[in-house]
Amino acid sequence: MILLTGEYEHTIDCKGRVLVSNKLRNQIDSEEHGSDLYLVVGANGILSLYPEKCFERMTVAMSQKNAAPDEIVSFERMNFALAGKVELDSQGRLLLNEKLRKRAGLKDNVTLVGVRDHIEFWNTQDWEQYLSDNMAQYQKRVAQARQEILLKQSQDLEG
Numbered sequence: 081m082i083l084l085t086g087e088y089e090h091t092i093d094c095k096g097r098v099l100v101s102n103k104l105r106n107q108i109d110s111e112e113h114g115s116d117l118y119l120v121v122g123a124n125g126i127l128s129l130y131p132e133k134c135f136e137r138m139t140v141a142m143s144q145k146n147a148a149p150d151e152i153v154s155f156e157r158m159n160f161a162l163a164g165k166v167e168l169d170s171q172g173r174l175l176l177n178e179k180l181r182k183r184a185g186l187k188d189n190v191t192l193v194g195v196r197d198h199i200e201f202w203n204t205q206d207w208e209q210y211l212s213d214n215m216a217q218y219q220k221r222v223a224q225a226r227q228e229i230l231l232k233q234s235q236d237l238e239g
Contacts, residue, residue, distance in 0.1 A: 082113055082134060084194030089204055092188050096181065097173040100129070104192060104199055105172060119180070120163040120198075127184035127201040129174070134197040135163070176201075 088101045114132025122128035130138065139159060143152055162183075168174055176186065184201065191207040193200045202210070 082108065082131065082197050084196060084199055086194045087207070088192045090190055090192060092176060092181070092186065092190060096176050096178060098176060098190060099173050100168060100192060100199065102172065104194055107194065117166050117168070118163050119166045121183055122200070125184060127180065127186065129199040130197065
């Protein structure tokens with residue numbers, strides 16, 4: 081299992097490169113998750129970086145959904161056309177070409193966010209707005225999960 085976590089602010093340089101920090105890269109075990117990385121326009125148009133095996137699992141899961149054959153063909157066409165195998169340079173930077181940045185609406189200041197099995201690239205301002213819009217819901221879910229854990233622990237002690 082992979083748990084990519086954290087938020088890291090960076091700037092896209094004049095050549096279109098962005099640093100993928102060591103703190104994020106070191107969370108990916110290349111033996112377990114594959115040595116290749118795939119850049120994908122993901123859910124809600126958010127640019128996402130997947131370790132190889134996570135990208136493969138996501139693709140297989142989406143292809144096996146109960147859907148009409150033409151929907152599956154359309155998904156696969158879009159998924160593979162909009163994805164690309166990428167490499168980080170020796171300094172850990174990723175080249176984001178202009179077309180890709182435009183599709184994802186990325187500007188100069190970006191925040192890379194670890195989201196379980198992938199890394200998302202957000203405009204820093206959009207990420208801060210997303211946090212603001214969703215913080216109350218997040219806090220409610222954390223409180224509910226914590227209550228469930230405490231209840232289970234209590235029941236285990238009694239039983």
